[in-house]
Amino acid sequence: MKKINSNRYGDRIIGLAALFLVPIPLCFYLLGLLFREIFRVWIYYSLAAGLFILLSFSVLLSIEFYQDRMIERKYADVRKKKVLLGNGVYECQSCGNRKVDFMDNSCSVCGIVFNTDSEKSLGKELWIIKQENGQNK
Numbered sequence: 829m830k831k832i833n834s835n836r837y838g839d840r841i842i843g844l845a846a847l848f849l850v851p852i853p854l855c856f857y858l859l860g861l862l863f864r865e866i867f868r869v870w871i872y873y874s875l876a877a878g879l880f881i882l883l884s885f886s887v888l889l890s891i892e893f894y895q896d897r898m899i900e901r902k903y904a905d906v907r908k909k910k911v912l913l914g915n916g917v918y919e920c921q922s923c924g925n926r927k928v929d930f931m932d933n934s935c936s937v938c939g940i941v942f943n944t945d946s947e948k949s950l951g952k953e954l955w956i957i958k959q960e961n962g963q964n965k
């Protein structure tokens with residue numbers, strides 16, 4: 829499913845809903861007073877359209893918030909890692925500090941404790957070091 833991002837159009841949708849909820853019903857009401865005709869049905873149609881737009885947007889927004897929570901959960905794991913950049917230099921994924929040593933359990937800048945449960949990733953890092961030194965065979 830594509831990531832929903834309502835930052836670009838959210839204000840316009842709310843504005844459209846507000847248009848159907850306040851100015852349009854008010855215009856029908858004033859026209860009703862002016863021409864002594866009953867525009868009550870059109871007022872209800874406009875209010876219903878505005879509420880439908882708001883309801884649809886709130887469903888879309890709740891899906892977007894759910895997607896954001898999933899991304900945040902995924903990113904929380906990545907933040908606790910140090911990534912080998914090469915030549916024994918590691919980068920803290922939380923703050924970008926590049927003065928992280930192989931033996932460091934936490935970052936000296938931001939203080940985050942690295943996730944050290946990954947012996948598999950250690951093996952991968954050693955493999956990368958061997959690749960860089962041309963010792964892969």
Ligand SMILES: [Zn+2]
Nearest residue numbers: 920923935938
């Ligand atoms: Zn850090």
